[in-house]
Amino acid sequence: MPSYARPSDLTEVLGMTAQGYRVLAGGTDIYPGAGWGLAGDVVDVTAVPALHGISMGPGLRIGACVTWSQIAEAQLPPALHALQQAALQIGGRQVQNVGTIGGNICNASPAADGIPPLLALSAEVEIAGPGGTRRMPLEHCVTGPRKVALASEEILLAIHIPETALQGRSAFLKLGARSHLVISIAMAALRLVIKHGRITEASASIGACGPTACRLPAFEQVLIGQSLDAIDMHAPLIHAALLPIDDIRATAVYRAEAAVTLLRRLVAEVGQ
Numbered sequence: 037m038p039s040y041a042r043p044s045d046l047t048e049v050l051g052m053t054a055q056g057y058r059v060l061a062g063g064t065d066i067y068p069g070a071g072w073g074l075a076g077d078v079v080d081v082t083a084v085p086a087l088h089g090i091s092m093g094p095g096l097r098i099g100a101c102v103t104w105s106q107i108a109e110a111q112l113p114p115a116l117h118a119l120q121q122a123a124l125q126i127g128g129r130q131v132q133n134v135g136t137i138g139g140n141i142c143n144a145s146p147a148a149d150g151i152p153p154l155l156a157l158s159a160e161v162e163i164a165g166p167g168g169t170r171r172m173p174l175e176h177c178v179t180g181p182r183k184v185a186l187a188s189e190e191i192l193l194a195i196h197i198p199e200t201a202l203q204g205r206s207a208f209l210k211l212g213a214r215s216h217l218v219i220s221i222a223m224a225a226l227r228l229v230i231k232h233g234r235i236t237e238a239s240a241s242i243g244a245c246g247p248t249a250c251r252l253p254a255f256e257q258v259l260i261g262q263s264l265d266a267i268d269m270h271a272p273l274i275h276a277a278l279l280p281i282d283d284i285r286a287t288a289v290y291r292a293e294a295a296v297t298l299l300r301r302l303v304a305e306v307g308q
Contacts, residue, residue, distance in 0.1 A: 042080040046193075050166055052079040054189040061087075061101050062134040064127065065143045086164075086193060087138070096197040100138025104150075105129070107137065116197070118153035118206035118225040125149055125210060128217055138192040141174070144182050147244040151178065152225040153208050155241035155251050157201045165190035178248050204229035204237060207305045209298045210244075213285065220244040221286040224298035228259075228306045235259050240302075242295045246279035255299075264307040271296045 041057070043049055053059060057079040060066055066074065081087055087101035090110050098107070108123040126132055126140070126149050140150040141161065151174070159174040166189055174195070177185050186192065206227035212218035222244050229237035238259040243249035254273045262268065280291035 038074060039077040040074075040080065041078070042083050044083040044085070046084050046086050046164060049079055049081055049084060049191065050164065050189065052077070053191060054166060056188070059142075059191055061136040061139045062103065062131075064131050064135040065139060081191060095199045096202060098137055098195045098197075100141075100192045100194055101136045102138075104132040104135050104137070108132065113202050114205040115157065115202045115227055116153075116206065118156060118208035118227065119150070121208040122149045122153050122210075122223075122225070125208075125216060137195060141178065141195070142184055142186070142192055144178050144180070144184050144248075146181050146247055146249070147220045147223070148249070149208075149210060149220060149223060149243070151249040152223055152241040152243040153206065154195065154197075155249055156206060156225040156227045156239040157197045158239065159201075160196045160198070161192055162194040162196060163190050164193040169193060171196065175248075175251060180247050201227070201239070205306050206239075207302050209302055209305075211294050211298060219285065222280075222291050222294040222298060223249075224295060224302055226299060226302040226306055228303070230264065230307060233264055235262050235264070235307075240299060242274070242278060242299075245291045245295050250277055252277050259303075264303075267300075267303050269296060269300055269303075274299065 057077045060078045060080045082101050088099040091097045104123040104126050108120050140148050154174055160171050161177045162171050179185050204227055208225045210220045210223035212220050225241050227239040228235055238256040240252040240256050258270045274296050275292050280288040282288050
């Protein structure tokens with residue numbers, strides 16, 4: 037018979053994952069896909085203190101079990117405004133109250149709303165396993181649809197934002213068939229540092245336009261030095277970074293054009 041456990045000790049959790057227990061946090065992805073019941077043994081990690089809390093210095097640390105409501109309501113620098121905007125668009129209020137930032141990453145949906153803002157913040161993930169902890173860039177952790185670079189016995193412990201990415205302001209936009217409770221057709225996040233009306237630093241990312249969300253380094257480079265009064269979007273550079281598909285929500289061509297439009301709107305919003 038399947039077993040459920042909710043230990044408060046990280047070492048105990050890792051002992052269970054090493055035995056094949058599935059990790060459960062908010063459950064907003066696991067439960068809808070469970071059908072008549074959860075299969076196999078499950079370890080609920082929400083009682084582990086190390087997976088909670090938002091703390092500053094140096095940089096910013098977000099525990100993997102921090103909920104979207106907690107992120108939306110936290111006092112955070114303007115550079116994290118995009119993440120807070122995304123937090124308010126992930127499901128309804130009930131989902132935001134229990135859904136976790138770590139779960140959004142580990143579910144690894146190409147349309148995960150939380151990932152583009154984190155990419156624009158150069159986020160790193162901290163992973164705990166039997167041999168200790170390790171860190172890697174977020175873009176190396178999410179490797180494909182529903183795929184992450186975690187061993188079966190490892191868990192996501194926290195997300196780290198470097199000090200350098202806490203500068204400037206950011207914003208997030210998503211496009212769907214309606215404004216809320218919808219899977220994105222395309223989404224974008226942008227962080228800019230602006231001095232004397234010119235862009236001195238830029239971080240841009242796109243989601244739902246490929247197997248994983250992605251940064252746009254070539255586009256970021258052409259933004260640097262541009263005046264906010266006359267932005268050249270260099271659309272071909274954006275298109276070249278994307279791998280959109282045709283599906284029931286949109287065509288690949290529409291997604292690619294939507295990505296450019298979202299980024300154009302974000303430049304205007306962040307530059308205000």
